[in-house]
Amino acid sequence: MAYLELQNVSKLFGAVAAVKDFNLAVEKGAFVSLLGPSGCGKTTTLRMIAGFEMPDAGALTLDGMDITSVPPNKRGTGMVFQAYALFPNMNVRDNVAFGLEVTGHPKQEIDERVREMLALVRLDDTAKRFPHQLSGGQQQRIALARALAIRPRVLLLDEPLSALDAVVRVALRGEIRRIQLELGITTVYVTHDQEEALSISDRVVVMNQGLIEQTGSPEEIYRQPQTRFVAAFIGTANQLNGVVVDRTQVRFGEILLRAPVPSGLNESSKAVVLVRPESIAIHAAAPTDAHNVLEGTIQTITFLGPITRVGVDVGGTRVVADMAASNRAAFTHTQHVWLSFPPDACQVMANQ
Amino acid sequence: MKQRPLVLQSLLVALFVAYMILPIIATYIFSIATKWDITLMPEGYTLEWYQTAFDHPYFSITLTNSFIVSIAAVLVGLLFIVPTTYWVHTRVPSAKPLLDLLMILPFGIPAVVLALALIRVYAFPPFARSPFLLISACVIFSMPFMYRPVSNSLMAIDVHTLTESALSLGANTLQILLRVIAPNILPGILSGSLLVFATVFAEFTLANLITGASFKTFPILLVEFTRRDGRIAAALSVISFTVAWLASIAILWGSGRGRKPTEEALGAR
Numbered sequence: 001m002a003y004l005e006l007q008n009v010s011k012l013f014g015a016v017a018a019v020k021d022f023n024l025a026v027e028k029g030a031f032v033s034l035l036g037p038s039g040c041g042k043t044t045t046l047r048m049i050a051g052f053e054m055p056d057a058g059a060l061t062l063d064g065m066d067i068t069s070v071p072p073n074k075r076g077t078g079m080v081f082q083a084y085a086l087f088p089n090m091n092v093r094d095n096v097a098f099g100l101e102v103t104g105h106p107k108q109e110i111d112e113r114v115r116e117m118l119a120l121v122r123l124d125d126t127a128k129r130f131p132h133q134l135s136g137g138q139q140q141r142i143a144l145a146r147a148l149a150i151r152p153r154v155l156l157l158d159e160p161l162s163a164l165d166a167v168v169r170v171a172l173r174g175e176i177r178r179i180q181l182e183l184g185i186t187t188v189y190v191t192h193d194q195e196e197a198l199s200i201s202d203r204v205v206v207m208n209q210g211l212i213e214q215t216g217s218p219e220e221i222y223r224q225p226q227t228r229f230v231a232a233f234i235g236t237a238n239q240l241n242g243v244v245v246d247r248t249q250v251r252f253g254e255i256l257l258r259a260p261v262p263s264g265l266n267e268s269s270k271a272v273v274l275v276r277p278e279s280i281a282i283h284a285a286a287p288t289d290a291h292n293v294l295e296g297t298i299q300t301i302t303f304l305g306p307i308t309r310v311g312v313d314v315g316g317t318r319v320v321a322d323m324a325a326s327n328r329a330a331f332t333h334t335q336h337v338w339l340s341f342p343p344d345a346c347q348v349m350a351n352q
Numbered sequence: 353m354k355q356r357p358l359v360l361q362s363l364l365v366a367l368f369v370a371y372m373i374l375p376i377i378a379t380y381i382f383s384i385a386t387k388w389d390i391t392l393m394p395e396g397y398t399l400e401w402y403q404t405a406f407d408h409p410y411f412s413i414t415l416t417n418s419f420i421v422s423i424a425a426v427l428v429g430l431l432f433i434v435p436t437t438y439w440v441h442t443r444v445p446s447a448k449p450l451l452d453l454l455m456i457l458p459f460g461i462p463a464v465v466l467a468l469a470l471i472r473v474y475a476f477p478p479f480a481r482s483p484f485l486l487i488s489a490c491v492i493f494s495m496p497f498m499y500r501p502v503s504n505s506l507m508a509i510d511v512h513t514l515t516e517s518a519l520s521l522g523a524n525t526l527q528i529l530l531r532v533i534a535p536n537i538l539p540g541i542l543s544g545s546l547l548v549f550a551t552v553f554a555e556f557t558l559a560n561l562i563t564g565a566s567f568k569t570f571p572i573l574l575v576e577f578t579r580r581d582g583r584i585a586a587a588l589s590v591i592s593f594t595v596a597w598l599a600s601i602a603i604l605w606g607s608g609r610g611r612k613p614t615e616e617a618l619g620a621r
């Protein structure tokens with residue numbers, strides 16, 4: 001049995017099912033992210049783990065114990081909120097000490113733990129400051145120290161970085177992962193930012209409308225999306241709608257694409273071929289030795305730093321391809337170009 | 353839009369200030385006047401009226417009684433209204449409009465009606481015409497003054513998230529209320545207490561009807577003196593003002609102490 005388990009958990013708000021028949025097993029020490037668009041039920045799931053919401057069906061177990069009806073202040077879960085939620089009337093020291101003080105730990109132990117936690121989040125010298133005297137990033141690190149000070153069995157974070165600006169966000173997510181690994185603490189992290197989820201998690205749970213679409217390692221989620229939703233939500237996969245011809249070919253308009261067709265798909269059934277922009281090469285002249293060649297006209301050229309993303313209109317379908325920024329000069333708007341990609345870069349799935 | 357001429361503006365302000373302050377100044381002067389009827393200013397000055405007031409056997413009794421009733425009303429208000437307001441804000445937010453409405457009722461019911469109704473319903477001991485009944489009536493009467501500032505302060509902070517973060521750290525409801533919520537709504541609690549204290553301290557109708565002669569309050573004494581000698585009544589009014597001001601200063605001083613750690617931390621930076 002896994003350390004933290006959610007079994008067939010459901011939560012209704014009136015007639016709206018926020019979370020439906022949710023199953024999740026988190027191993028001890030793992031970092032799991034719940035990823036999905038707004039309103040898909042991530043926060044609700046996290047709040048059920050924390051005990052702030054009661055599931056309408058299903059059970060939760062933590063460390064072999066059924067916690068479904070344990071009140072939130074007896075669960076030993078540390079929670080970090082998007083809005084920091086530091087106590088404004090207390091200084092940093094008292095904020096971090098709060099969880100230990102209300103549970104009656106001796107003062108000496110508390111002082112020691114506070115020092116340890118502030119060192120962990122690298123804010124040793126802020127003990128006497130008040131929350132309003134700290135930057136957003138610092139406040140969130142104190143919130144993390146406060147949640148960790150009680151030595152929780154699970155650390156829960158609900159979009160802890162979304163109120164911060166981009167640079168701080170990236171730096172702090174690395175910090176969170178470093179601390180999580182250092183303490184080996186089981187962590188459930190909620191975000192709607194796929195890059196964030198992929199970069200710091202051991203496992204990612206992609207959710208949509210209260211249901212789990214796919215669970216897997218970041219690589220699996222990125223390279224082998226199991227549903228069209230995951231493919232579309234993670235990265236910007238191109239989706240070419242076609243019809244299965246045989247086990248190695250899919251017809252896309254007038255063109256036969258070479259791609260591995262999974263056994264579940266029958267001949268002449270509708271299929272979608274997924275190709276990532278970074279797998280597509282772009283040519284100024286028709287390539288002679290390439291598979292899967294598409295012709296089209298450049299619509300957009302977007303500079304993205306290390307790469308340049310080119311949007312091409314292929315007979316009405318928009319296909320995006322990435323190229324090294326150094327090749328930028330060779331292409332202009334409305335230029336006629338050829339795209340190619342290897343068969344093994346394609347993933348074929350049923351088009352429901 | 354054309355701005356009002358500065359002269360007119362200052363004149364309006366001056367008129368308003370005069371309207372508010374003149375009666376108070378007049379009361380102060382009247383309380384130390386020997387004779388002030390046909391002259392512009394009093395004919396002479398004396399502290400005799402204060403002496404008479406202080407010497408009156410009921411002076412300290414009524415002052416004490418008024419303090420007892422006012423402080424009790426503040427404490428009962430704090431004990432019941434603050435937790436109730438917090439509870440409605442966090443657990444049953446849908447009941448908030450109802451509570452808002454209930455808290456306007458005391459304004460709509462004349463004190464006479466409230467007093468007579470309470471006297472009839474609680475006609476049995478130990479309530480009948482007792483100070484307990486008076487305190488209860490004052491609590492009801494002054495409820496909105498405690499509720500509004502507390503409710504507004506609760507809306508100004510993120511009660512929900514603060515409560516939840518304290519919960520996840522293992523705190524129980526009492527600890528959350530005392531250590532997290534109360535300190536953060538302290539300004540509301542203080543101004544609520546101040547308003548309740550001042551309202552109840554000056555309350556006449558309820559005290560006169562419910563306890564009357566058996567438990568006289570300061571305003572009752574004041575009204576009695578009005579019938580005898582306006583100058584002594586003026587002296588008592590001045591004492592009443594002074595009590596209200598001292599209470600405000602005490603409360604503001606208390607809130608200043610509550611804010612002090614912040615300033616210290618700022619100074620240390």
Ligand SMILES: Nc1ncnc2c1ncn2[C@@H]1O[C@H](COP(=O)(O)OP(=O)(O)OP(=O)(O)O)[C@@H](O)[C@H]1O
Binds near residue numbers: 017018038040042192
């Ligand atoms: N207290 C509530 N009362 C009624 N409906 C709610 C409540 N909380 C959430 N919902 C609904 O449940 C669904 C899931 O909400 P949830 O907050 O879990 O989404 P989320 O994935 O966290 O979204 P976001 O990324 O916007 O935070 C939404 O449709 C939401 O409107």
Ligand SMILES: [Mg+2]
Binds near residue numbers: 044158
């Ligand atoms: Mg959310």
